[in-house]
């Protein structure tokens with residue numbers, strides 16, 4: 284009576300980690316949870332004010348396509364952030380989402396057909412990866428195809444080198460940029476190559492860009508920006524520069540609003556139109572006060588700049604305690620550290636046992652790659668979401684214990 288295909292999805296990493304630690308008492312009950320990527324910085328004040336001001340609108344069913352104000356705010360932000368000339372992006376290119384996770388999961392239903400090249404379709408994803416990518420594949424009757432993102436390829440999956448028969452079967456491909464968990468950035472050149480591949484083999488390429496506003500020295504490129512550059516260079520379709528390409532972004536990390544559940548998909552209007560049509564059946568649009576507060580958040584950069592400054596200071600702290608150890612590299616983007624500790628599960632247990640610090644074993648974020656080896660086994664992931672006052676002692680303990 285249950286859908287047996289879903290058994291192909293292992294339990295989510297967090298319950299697995301809790302089970303791993305269930306027989307151990309935490310060394311320090313007031314330790315720190317560094318496993319969940321939930322930003323702990325302050326919510327911008329104006330967001331709470333708008334939610335309150337607009338509260339009378341909670342009685343209304345909100346529009347699936349978003350309000351005009353929200354559409355303008357999101358399109359305007361994308362144009363400014365990714366050098367997209369006005370006129371290329373509007374409501375037709377957008378899908379509002381209650382957090383990007385649900386969209387990254389349901390994009391599979393929108394884009395994966397029964398067969399591709401006469402076979403079960405494939406979904407390409409980096410390995411390790413954000414777990415809903417595998418949900419998107421399996422939920423839509425396709426097979427995940429894990430492409431290792433390791434130190435020797437700069438933690439970027441090399442999709443171009445995949446065999447022809449794999450690319451022909453591919454229906455969907457995920458790029459996480461900046462990458463969770465490794466913090467690497469995909470260059471515009473990398474993104475352009477992925478777009479060319481998607482068009483050549485007729486699959487959809489997704490840029491998961493929810494960490495795009497948290498970065499160190501280099502400003503992360505966006506996949507829609509890469510589409511516009513291709514058109515400027517005479518490639519692609521001027522009338523639909525985003526053909527086969529979509530990006531996802533979110534207020535969760537950019538604006539410390541993970542609990543607001545406010546995000547969007549943007550790009551190819553054919554995909555966006557079909558996605559909006561589907562969401563009339565099973566989607567959960569954002570409440571009107573949330574559309575209003577989100578529009579204001581996308582229009583404001585001041586809080587985003589302040590937020591980024593806080594993360595850079597935390598990168599400094601991480602560097603102070605961990606440089607030269609565990610193959611530490613200062614994240615170019617995002618807020619995760621990906622530390623090579625030899626045995627990720629064992630290190631997770633030790634940090635919990637000795638200091639009450641929770642981290643995630645890297646193996647839970649990855650699957651055995653095409654070579655049969657799980658590329659995350661030697662790693663732990665920890666997130667720099669807390670304030671410096673909590674973070675600094677925790678980093679010092681991690682450096683001592685491991």
Ligand SMILES: Cc1ncc(COP(=O)(O)O)c(C=O)c1O
Pocket residue numbers: 320381382383384385387413459463491493532533534535541545546
């Ligand atoms: C890589 C990546 N993509 C997407 C998301 C989803 O974020 P949200 O659903 O809060 O927009 C997360 C959250 O942790 C993430 O790490």
